[in-house]
Amino acid sequence: MTDLVPAVVTWADPGDAAAVADHIARVVSAPGQKRIAFTGGSTPIKVLALLKDRPIDWASVTIALTDDRQVPDDHAASNFGKIHGALGASGAAFERLEEGAVVAPFDLVWLGMGEDGHVASLFPHMHALVRPGPTVIATTPIPLPPEAPFDRLTLNHKALKATNEIILVVTGKSKKALIERAMAGDDRYPVADFLRGYGPPVTIYWSE
Template structure:
């Protein structure tokens, strides 16, 4: 099992700024080691907050963004441009400001682009395969961001749904999501776990139970986040409210100093 860490920050703003700073540093280090990187983005309020903080970070221009391709872990199956789509939120927060080429932004299909949601899932799987090394079904994801629901779901893998148990597929349609909209597209857990690093960003008291169960190695069928494990490292970035049910010895308390742009343990 690879290393898991839990890093705790005082509040949502400090959390977003710290993750943004670490993301920029990680991308610079990755691009020093390889020609191109692949990053998987997430949605939700904290996902958007982190990307906004990246855009506003003083070091944002020190990353060669032209050498990064962006994917998503899941998507609400809605029309293109819908404000509830993860793609729309990510573009607004960061991607549009980076002036990326169209080929660098690999969005899930939107409603109307394919005859069925199953065809949409197959299309995204084909996009992933086209960017993969020979013999693989997906590119090597250098970093995957995930949000976590109060029920412990990640991407659109929900407790006790067939998708969370699927070990063969790359992309699946979810047609009965317990939270709206009911139709979604998602990467499967094995694909997420093939990522070099997985960063889970959680904030608020409603996430405390899910975080506690994840660290207690609950059954992923019941708590999907418990099944998340990056190949090199898995890091939970959380605020104090989300960390309320985690024993202190499992936590790394950090203070993010905005003015100095530094992290001290």
């Protein structure tokens, strides 16, 4: 779990939700206790729906979020509320985001990506409280997205990279093109920091 080796990026084939579900199942089914950081949004809920009938030992897993909006759990914009609603009865342990908390390493970090290339709540333009080490920071995107005009809590770069592996799950041709630009050297997008330079291996799951 180090960022001192060059990141290796692989495109999964197939890259659909079923393939992502298989990847999650492999990690969860490995021996011992596991730590997984889940992305927000609708994609994890779709993937978890594909896993609900599998004999998976979620009790061996601690689930964190890569980021969340600073809203109550029962708010429609709460990533924690959605994930806990899907897995709260599974036996999994949940680790809340707390600003300034030191974050232990993960077995898997699951990232999504916005149309502007942001990952977690690390935006191209934002107000952010910088903290050293793998930790949770507060961010506010600039401008605030009208569909989600909230302050955020997010794992910082060091926390997101403190993992055995990263999966990046995206859909749509425009996001694929952005990833290809980032991999070719365009550093305007936060996702570029995970696809180039140093860090854990990244598997990209892309579908139309």
